[in-house]
Amino acid sequence: MLERPSPNHGARRDGTIVDILVLHYTGMADARSALDRLCDPSAEVSAHYLVEEDGVVWRLVPEDRRAWHAGVSSWAGEADVNSRSIGIELVNPGHGAAYRRFALPQMIALERLCHDILARHPIPAWRILGHSDVAPGRKRDPGELFDWKWLADRGVGLWPDPREDDAKVSIDIARWMRRFGYPDGARDSIAAFQRHFRPRSVTGVADDETRARLVALVKAAALA
Numbered sequence: 001m002l003e004r005p006s007p008n009h010g011a012r013r014d015g016t017i018v019d020i021l022v023l024h025y026t027g028m029a030d031a032r033s034a035l036d037r038l039c040d041p042s043a044e045v046s047a048h049y050l051v052e053e054d055g056v057v058w059r060l061v062p063e064d065r066r067a068w069h070a071g072v073s074s075w076a077g078e079a080d081v082n083s084r085s086i087g088i089e090l091v092n093p094g095h096g097a098a099y100r101r102f103a104l105p106q107m108i109a110l111e112r113l114c115h116d117i118l119a120r121h122p123i124p125a126w127r128i129l130g131h132s133d134v135a136p137g138r139k140r141d142p143g144e145l146f147d148w149k150w151l152a153d154r155g156v157g158l159w160p161d162p163r164e165d166d167a168k169v170s171i172d173i174a175r176w177m178r179r180f181g182y183p184d185g186a187r188d189s190i191a192a193f194q195r196h197f198r199p200r201s202v203t204g205v206a207d208d209e210t211r212a213r214l215v216a217l218v219k220a221a222a223l224a
C-alpha cells in the first residue's frame, strides 16, 4: 500500500463506531488528478483509500479519522455518514465521461482491502454501500457498471437472489425502502437501489423484480 496523506479530515463524532463502508468512483480522468484533488486543502474532499485500475492502493486518511467523502448524505436516519464510515475511491472517469466497467485487478485489490477493513470494524454486510445509496438523486457513483454481485460472491456485501415467494409479497415500497436504510420510496431512491441491486435496468420505477429484490434484501439483512 502506498501513502499519500491528505490534510482533508477531522475527528469522528464522539462515541461513533465505524459501521458503514461507502464505495465511490473518482469521476476524474486518471489516478493522478484524483489524488491531487483528494489531497488539495481547498477542495475539502478526501477518502480513506483510493484504488487504481491496475490494483495499486493508496492510503490517504487514517481509519480513525473522519474523511470527507460522503458529503450531504444519510443512511437509516444517520445524517453524519462520514463520522461512522470508511470511504474508498475507485479510479473511473464516471458517468460524465468515459464511464466503464471496473477492471479486474482493481476489483481484486478492492476485495482484499475490504476484507482488511471488515476485520477491523463491525460493518454488517448490508451496510456496504455506494455513494448513490447514501445520497440518492445527488450522486450516481460507483454506478450500475460496478459489479456488486462479484464482490458479494467473495464475502463483501449482500446480494441475495429473490425467492419465488418474495415476488408475491405485497409491500408498501416506502416502508420497505426505509427498513433497509433509504430515506423513502421516491424515484431517486428507487433508482439508487436499482443502480446497486438491479443494475441491468435503472428506471426509478419499482417494478416487480425491484420489489422482489428489496424484499429478499431486507429478509437477508434480517431487517424485516
Ligand SMILES: [Zn+2]
Pocket: 023, 024, 025, 069, 131, 139, 141
Ligand atoms: Zn462519491
